[in-house]
Amino acid sequence: MTNYASLNETPDFYGEYGTGEYGIPHQHVSEPTRSQWNHIEDLDSFFTRVYKYHQKHGFKCIALKEVIDLHQFAFISGVLFTMFFGINYALLFSPQTRINDRWIFSVLIPFDDVMRDLPFWGWLLLLFLSIIFVLNLIRKLYALVMYWDIKQFYNQALAIDDADLDNLTWHEVQKKLIHAQLDLQMCIHKRELTELDIYHRILRQTNYLVALVNKRLLPPRMYVPFLGELVYWTKNLRLNIMILFFWSPWSPFENPWHLREEYKRPGYREKMAKELGRQVLWLFFINLLAFPLIFIGQLIFYFFNYCEQVRREPGKFGIRYWSHYGQLYFRHFNELDHELYARLSRAYKPATKYMGSFSCPSLVILAEHFTFMCSSILAIFLILGSLDNDIFYWDQVLTMLAILTGTIGVAKNFIPDETLIWCPEQLLEAVVLHTHYLPGVWQGFAHTAKVHANVQQLFQFRFAAILEEFVSPIVVPYILIRHIYPRTLDYVDFFRNFTVSVVGVGDVCSFAQMDIRKHGNPDWHADSEEAGDNAPQANQYTQAEDGKVELSLMHFTATNPNWQPPPEAMEFVENVNLESHRVLLNDDVVNGPFGVVSDTDFLNPIKQEQESIQSISMPARMRSSYMRGSLTGLGGISRQSIFSQQAEGPDIFSSIENMRGSTMVLHNRHAMRSAQQRALETIYTSSTIGRGNHTTAV
Incomplete structure (x- = not known):
């Protein structure tokens, strides 16, 4: 059956005929191998998958990543279940157990005994993990089916084999995609697609987010004692905003490409603001109820993901990177991910030098003091270890060595290099050369603490970003009720005033035009x-x-x-x-x-x-x-x-x-x-x- 995109108007039907570009009926005759790409209903999702297919190096890499993600969830679930119910801890910590060479197997409880003695909350945990696994399995199977269709589209419609993907730029793929529209008529409202049409499809929602950030409607700014005004934008908060504005059945967008008519009428602004406020309240209560599960899940994720890194390379947590807010702030309208990341990658070194040109004297003194103390204690352990190697096999000593090494690695990031002298104004302009944006009030004040603090929110420490994500289950409900809920009328006005309808594309952010x-x-x-x-x-x-x-x-x-x-x-x-x-x-x-x-x-x-x-x-x-x-x-x-x-x-x-x-x-x-x-x-x-x-x- 032929699918038609419902954008601004519904095409006429004449049996096997459809309406052409100028209202002239014509017959749709498609090749048998290409008929599945005629009149694609959801071109937003289709073009997004086409772009991701190229960026993720083809179907094999996508399928492998999906299988590995699913296996990692099953592995972590199995490890947790075993830790809770499958280990005899009394036998594990018994001195007699450690004499046995096969002690690791002797402390494991047989599976039949675990299931027989499983408590009620254990069954609930097993049921919860099983449901999540099944949902993930269905979602990933659906994604693989969709990407298999994209693979066929690349191979047949675009004449691009997976082996050639890495040899082609997105620009070259896009040219083939525009040419394929003339043959396949994927979009029925325009005979020819432009580059801007494709970008609008892929970045429709992202452009709205960029505009909201540009007009300072997002992200929320909070005043924190001793820290001042902070911009808070995490993955968890972004997920809630996307659900609120785009993904839920009650969002302002009734489908990915059409803003609801009520939001376009000025007389409905108060009504729509109240409706949007109710959705914010629902999100607030859902986040509040789901807080324990989200928090425990994040705790488990960070423990398994960063435990080894904390032990071996703790200094990496003192490395800076572009924050999620910074990526939205610096992003152009109609800029794809790989284009943005290329610019920010070139700005990374000068940004690191600029941030390194500042140092807090009191923090430097404390960092030097902690480095001296930890180095002294570490030297003592090394001397004792040279006299008796058995000292390094003590569990307490290994833990102390890991803590001391980590503390030294983090503290050294706060100690500036005394042999280098930086000019903050020049360094910041070298950053702006690639990021392209510089508020006028920063001009000539790059050496001040205020500008440094503002740049720090765009280019933050890794441990600060991890901490923000870690506390997001607690902070996000507060932000929803304290910062998002009072501004629902502003959001309604934003969508009404800055949404335009484009033929063949649907409703897009007017800034993106x-x-x-x-x-x-x-x-x-x-x-x-x-x-x-x-x-x-x-x-x-x-x-x-x-x-x-x-x-x-x-x-x-x-x-x-x-x-x-x-x-x-x-x-x-x-x-x-x-x-x-x-x-x-x-x-x-x-x-x-x-x-x-x-x-x-x-x-x-x-x-x-x-x-x-x-x-x-x-x-x-x-x-x-x-x-x-x-x-x-x-x-x-x-x-x-x-x-x-x-x-x-x-x-x-x-x-x-x-x-x-x-x-x-x-x-x-x-x-x-x-x-x-x-x-x-x-x-x-x-x-x-x-x-x-x-x-x-x-």
């Missing part, structure tokens, strides 16, 4: 008399913060060079690209060899960088090498040729962002020049310029 006139920031554009009708018409409520729409537009055009943006967006992109290219070609004619930047220049990143290069004490050979690399990165004068080189790699934006990223991250264009100079000094100090997926030494 990257409409610079509706959501653009005026500080990112030319003066009003120069911009004319293309000047942003947004106010403080409707405009995206930190220039996210403009940056998202530049990123998307770079990663998808065949995409044709709307005229006003096209003009913005062309202005940036052509101005940059013009300066490169005329640097010896216009305003001297490197140009002069004035406050009236329109988003002139390369020109400003050239002025900065002139002020840097560097050999002429290095300058000319940089300019050749910049010119090669930009390509020809047209937008197609400008981005043609970057289109082949999985991370296409890196060449462009290294040349103009530090300019575009500052939404106050009058403060760009000094920031450009400091950012370029940091780049040349590290002697690297990013090119595509690689880092080329200058």
Whole structure:
């Protein structure tokens, strides 16, 4: 049976005929091997699986991962059940038992005896674990069936074998997917799909989350005594938010691609806010009742997952990584996971150096003190062990050695390297070169404790992230009732005001349309008399913060060079690209060899960088090498040729962002020049310029 996507309208049926793009009936004749992909009902899930299939390296790897996950759950359940009911602990701790070489088998209780003497709560535990195992088995079998269909789609419709997946970028797979639409008509409301349509399908819900974070509606900010304001965003909280807004039958979205009509009508805003509030209350009570099970489950997970790491490599818990909040904050609209992770990976080293440039004097003193004491005690044990090796076989000594080693490893992370001197302002600008976002109030204050604390919430210690996840069963119910429930009216207004209907796609976040006139920031554009009708018409409520729409537009055009943006967006992109290219070609004619930047220049990143290069004490050979690399990165004068080189790699934006990223991250264009100079000094100090997926030494 043919499935039709229910987006904005229901197609007419004429027996075996359907309505074409212009309302003209036509007959759907499909190849027998491809008919299953005609008129796919849920294209969101289908395109998401197509993307994940490529990123997870094909069906074999996906199936192996699903089987291993299921086996791990069964293994942990069996270990827990054995620990509770299958071990004779009186015999285990008896001195006579340890004399026996087969003591490990002698303390195990036979399975028949365990089941015969199993208490009532043991049967409940067994029933609970069995139900979870069966549900997981059904879910994973369903996922494998769906991915088997994706495998057939890759092999037959796209003509891509699993062995070739790792040799193809997502950009190449996407081109084949767009071409397959012309043959298969997976979407019936549009004959041709664009790159933006596919991104909308895959990232529909993610774009809403990015917009909620950008407008500071999520995540909640809590004031904690002695710690100040903290941003709290964990996997558990994200799961509850997704259930509240997207996944439950009572969420604002009645299906993945359509916002309920009541949410679109201003007269229903109060009613919908009360309904959404009731759903928050239900989530609150469910989390409250499920708290013991969730907490115990997380305790078991962390114990089995990190016990060995605590014993052998405790220092890894002092390593920083990008928090879940940071990943949402830095994410562009319409940016896939692999594109985001590539940017954040390049920003990791400068971010680590920036955070390492700060140290709390009192904390350093305490860390040095604890390191000295633990090292002294550890030295004593080593001396005693050299005299008598049997000391290391004492259980208490092994435990003490593990604790002392772990304490030293953690404490050393708080002690700065005295041989290094960092400039926080330069380091932060090196971070922003890849993350692209920097609040204007941070400009010039990178050395302050306030900015450091804000960056720390984006780039947190691993042990802090684990602690947040560990206490999330306790904190999430409080956040739901204290921070989410009072703002239900704001969420209803957000979905009504920032949802647009797109033919062939359904309802999407309007920010994801990257409409610079509706959501653009005026500080990112030319003066009003120069911009004319293309000047942003947004106010403080409707405009995206930190220039996210403009940056998202530049990123998307770079990663998808065949995409044709709307005229006003096209003009913005062309202005940036052509101005940059013009300066490169005329640097010896216009305003001297490197140009002069004035406050009236329109988003002139390369020109400003050239002025900065002139002020840097560097050999002429290095300058000319940089300019050749910049010119090669930009390509020809047209937008197609400008981005043609970057289109082949999985991370296409890196060449462009290294040349103009530090300019575009500052939404106050009058403060760009000094920031450009400091950012370029940091780049040349590290002697690297990013090119595509690689880092080329200058």
